[in-house]
Amino acid sequence: MSATTAAPDERVRTESLTTRLMKRPELGAVGGVILVTIFFLVTASPAMFTLAGVMNFLTPAAQLGIIGIAAAMLMIGGEFDLSIGSMIAFAGMVFGVLVVSMGLPLILAIPMTMAVAASLGAVNGAIVLRTGLPSFIVTLAFLFILRGASLVGLKVFTGGATQLRGVRDAVAGDWLTPIFSGHAFGGLFRWMADQGWIATLASGNPAVPGVPVSILWFLGFAAVATFVLLRMPAGNWIFATGGDRVAASNSGVPVRRVKISLFMLTACAAALVAIITVIDTGSTDARRGFMKEFEAIIAAVIGGCLLTGGYGSAIGAFFGAIIFGMVTIGLTYTGFDQDWFQVFLGGMLLLAVVFNNAIRKRVTGER
């Protein structure tokens, strides 16, 4: 119908590859990571960027990142979950009880914990959809309820204490344990230590016994989440649902199904973190995951998610979690007076996000 079909459009200016790359919301948070890295390279003790140091700040970042990515997906879908942190405590309690008090093997205990978490997530979602209340207030109620229930549960099963111990003994020898705790690639690292490629401890063991499995889970989850969001129909539905619920529903997106699934996913991510940390520390207590919902949302927002839904990325939350982890742990490596910790934390966060944003704006022109 027109002759200009294939010819380049005169209404479009050409742009460079970097410009095109920087435009992707996934890459928005990279700038922040670079900035924070440079900051610590200058100010922190060199121990921070040894292999051991990097693993050290990546471990909390990974645990935060797993829930952060889930929170980001839920946020893209237009909802919040404030019960993530309490869910970590609750799922940890359930898992601990199943493993220690009931003595179940992991192959049963893990699916059961996940099932409990998923059904609580579904309850959250169902209430939100049924009542039309904002998810903020509904999941807030669950923040309190689950936190309280963890305490009560722990007291019942320990006979009065707020800490349930003995998980490490209970799962030792279970064939699933290495998948959820400890370090991967131990052999490789030992070999590298023997070759003198990586630092060793006084005892001759490698300073880093391997890659903590939580980091692998973190990487894997980020990859899967990104794939789902960008390359699967479900991802399209999530963006649509969060962008405009009515329009999405009118266009045939199964909005309710999407939202409920996302709530379940978030709860399961919290349960995964609970399982990993409970096995790792060998115990669980009533304060686990305190304020984690908050940090998860922070990671998602640093990574470029909009609180209003419909925009964001899993990779952004990935980098957001790394930024947050680096800043919280990194300040300990610096010589700054630790009383200033929170001031620095806030300042660095602000700087990283402003920097991200400035780069993105400069690159995409105004928007």
Added chain:
Amino acid sequence: MSATTAAPDERVRTESLTTRLMKRPELGAVGGVILVTIFFLVTASPAMFTLAGVMNFLTPAAQLGIIGIAAAMLMIGGEFDLSIGSMIAFAGMVFGVLVVSMGLPLILAIPMTMAVAASLGAVNGAIVLRTGLPSFIVTLAFLFILRGASLVGLKVFTGGATQLRGVRDAVAGDWLTPIFSGHAFGGLFRWMADQGWIATLASGNPAVPGVPVSILWFLGFAAVATFVLLRMPAGNWIFATGGDRVAASNSGVPVRRVKISLFMLTACAAALVAIITVIDTGSTDARRGFMKEFEAIIAAVIGGCLLTGGYGSAIGAFFGAIIFGMVTIGLTYTGFDQDWFQVFLGGMLLLAVVFNNAIRKRVTGER
């Protein structure tokens, strides 16, 4: 141009007065208050609804309400402030230092504290507007920065402690003190006690020495905020700004001015609460106001504010704060086991909000 001008429109069904009343967002939260009251009338010790008991749960409700109403106005204007709680600590620190360490009279110390708070609020707002970042992340940075700064400030001015004492002595005798602390109508209450109309303590003093001034501030602020929102051009601008920033700006609303003013207002409300509580307790510490930003948002949301902006009311936040105050204090009047406290708190909040919502829906038809 048409004949049906004055005649009743056949396209409208008549509705009763109650229906029309219940439709107002201001009244949405009343249902929740009634429900919660009934619950505690049944379960709690009768001491809760004596005069002393009512004052007792209204005092925290009032302190929460002052920031809750400000948070509601900001939320209606489309923004968040997560630095409210830290601002309470910071303003409290500033005020304490001015009064105790510098020995300034209240007539100077209060305006100076307010000015500091307002300018920090303006900085918050300016960063949000300048960078286009979500206020969530910007004020989150200030959450950390101000909390950290309070700690550092307290340590500097007390020579290492995180608690600053002696405010009560410093302000005793200042003519402004009765306006910001203590109880109003003390004479009236003493007279009523002498008449035997209200309960007295063993010492013969009335059990309630008067109405805590924070309650009067709360009532006054709620009235003014409601008036501004519903009856002033500025109120219209706030709703428009939060409803759709671009549309509002295109229609000539000074969006930037509105947002900055709201940030300043929120900060000043936090400073007011700080001043009231610091004078009342006679001390301040680095943990003051911890998580209050959260509770303020809860009060606003219980009261019917939408997190996405453009909808809500000050009266709603007023009742939201009362519900929250009643539930947190009220549970201690019941015989429930403290371990279950959080479970009940969450359950009651959920119940109150669901109930509000159900009533409103039933009354307005579907929406």
Added chain:
Amino acid sequence: MSEPIIRMQGIKKHFGNVIALNGVTFDVRPGECHCLLGDNGAGKSTFIKTMSGVHKPTEGTITFEGRPMEFSSPRDAMEAGIATVFQDLAMIPLMSVTRNFFMGREPTKGRFVKRFDLETANRITMEKMREMGINLRAPDQAVGTLSGGERQTVAIARAVHFGAKVLILDEPTSALGVRQTSNVLATIARVRAQGVGVVFISHNVRHALAVGDRFTVLNRGQTLGTAEKGQIDAAELQDLMAGGQELAALEGSLGGTI
């Protein structure tokens, strides 16, 4: 004459105390274009929303292919073969044109993991838009940055692409340029010839007369009556659409139809 695909009888719809529809009866047959006309606020959009599963009627029955039917969501209606262009277009501004085009009905590829086939989707989108007379710069432009007419064209192209049995168009040409309008009208004629039933809402008498086979006029939530093509002329129709009230006097060439 063939059986109606969809028949709506005595439809009423109340929103709280607002009565939007007060008993409307309407049907569409395969291969016909049934125009729904009426003043602003007459209830046209509300009516087609009940037809496409967005609203549940307060009263009244819907029969689809002879069977009584209750759509519980727009997805149900879509699966039954009803595609709709809503007046507000139902687009997500932050999403790309392609993603909006295929929202809810993404083409997939891959054996085990069904991936969203973006290449195919992009190609189809560009093609369908070009057929409607819009040359997009790129299929990944956000819908929010499209011009009003471009956006409307996306919605129409999408509905035509997926419209199986019934195609509902709520003022589809309101923001369109002359070329795009003539394309849309030609498209209506084409799909009608393929046996699809079309419901067409317009305020433009000339557009309605150009493609309509039957004309139903709504006024203040009620049906004023239905006319066959040829039974009614432009001036009469326009009079009905204005709700029987006279028009403002105007100079210029507007004498006849607007």
Added chain:
Amino acid sequence: MSEPIIRMQGIKKHFGNVIALNGVTFDVRPGECHCLLGDNGAGKSTFIKTMSGVHKPTEGTITFEGRPMEFSSPRDAMEAGIATVFQDLAMIPLMSVTRNFFMGREPTKGRFVKRFDLETANRITMEKMREMGINLRAPDQAVGTLSGGERQTVAIARAVHFGAKVLILDEPTSALGVRQTSNVLATIARVRAQGVGVVFISHNVRHALAVGDRFTVLNRGQTLGTAEKGQIDAAELQDLMAGGQELAALEGSLGGTI
């Protein structure tokens, strides 16, 4: 011929890598209706948004009443006397009709505390809407629940009420019924007679010819030329608006103009 109120010269506007306007020159004189025509995506809305202070032009100059001018916000433009009906209407769905009508320019009463005079505002709103041919149920109905045409009428009535020197209308009649359309066209004629300069964007050749004094056609971000009334006939104009490309063949009465 009188001096132009507003003159825009060589306006360019880029969004990132998108070139929306590539040098457009345009002016409006008091008491004339200048029509801005063009295909979908030609850049009409972008152009009038730079005129009303929403966008800053990437390049080009704006002269207002003979003085160079830079509007830093729509509020500035409004205060200078420019009222605009945007294509997306710039309404807040959750707010009432009255509050939308007076948004940003509320009437006040009271000596010390300037209160929003809601009674007056309600009265004016109902009156102005009635003049345009819409009988609202109540002035406190939320705009989000109005029908498309009702909503558009609110935006037009508002702009007309506040339009002091220049009135810009971006496709104001797209969602309107016949009666409302004729009211709007009559209103344009009326305010023009009062010496207000009107910029009128439309895809309807007949509407443009009915009220326009001059006609400027945009195509792909550039001016194709300006014609005076009488210099050009409907078919020529329509040809220009279609960007010089032929129209789809159509049966029925659409032969001439759409």
Added chain:
Amino acid sequence: QNIIVVAHGQANDPFWSVVRNGAMLAGDHTGASVDFRAPETFDMVAMGQLIDAAVNQQPAGIVVSIPDADALGPSIRRAVEAGIPVISMNSGGDVAADLGVRLHVGQSEYDAGVAAGARMAEMGATKAICVNHEVGNVSLDQRCAGFEEGFAQTVTVIPTQNDPTEVQSRVRAALESDPEVDAVLGLSASLVGEPAIAAVEALGRDDVRIATFDLSAGFLEAVSEGRASFAIDQQQYLQGYLPVTFLALNAEYGLMPGGDVPSGPNLVEQDAAAQAIELSAQGIR
């Protein structure tokens, strides 16, 4: 009889849950009904309001902790004025008498910190960090301050959150960035002490001495195995048990001891640790 306990630490805090267990057991033993209450976070304003609420119910006695005498003073005085016997526990021993409180059960946080610091110095440590999981909580801050005093060297306070993984990473970071640090003091055994042990062991440093306030079974195990140095025990079970018992007896027979009861400090070292493990796992120590 109804006795109300208002504490500044939450029911899910491992330390305070032991206090609560003690109070509850005392309730069982004496037949009094015990309500245990605490604000949601360390919040002096809210705590004052909880004391007011308790006074309104006219109980047979009130037990309070007093981390901030200025803030809680008016509420406590009101209780005294209303004729309710008040006993303070845990913190506030120095101000209790001025406020009209009958007696105090507990140990000053500051003194306990001094004892811990002195012991640590005695064991030969030269440079220490104090890991504070709730900076700004005055009673925790005092523990660090006392430790510094007893240790007679500057002590760096490392602020952290409640999350064991983060605590572990930060302790490790602190040790790596300053290899001279050879002593770690935690302010909570389960929240800080156990992750600190894990961090030190991951670094393979056996010259670092680890001590903590309060007890947890896991930490005690480490002490008994020699992987950690000692835990500071306030015997906070007594802080819950004794005041309730005293008040119940007071209500029944008008009895009241004549002076304060110090419940600690008591350093649990390798020899005594094994015995405490089981009790700790049950929430008694």
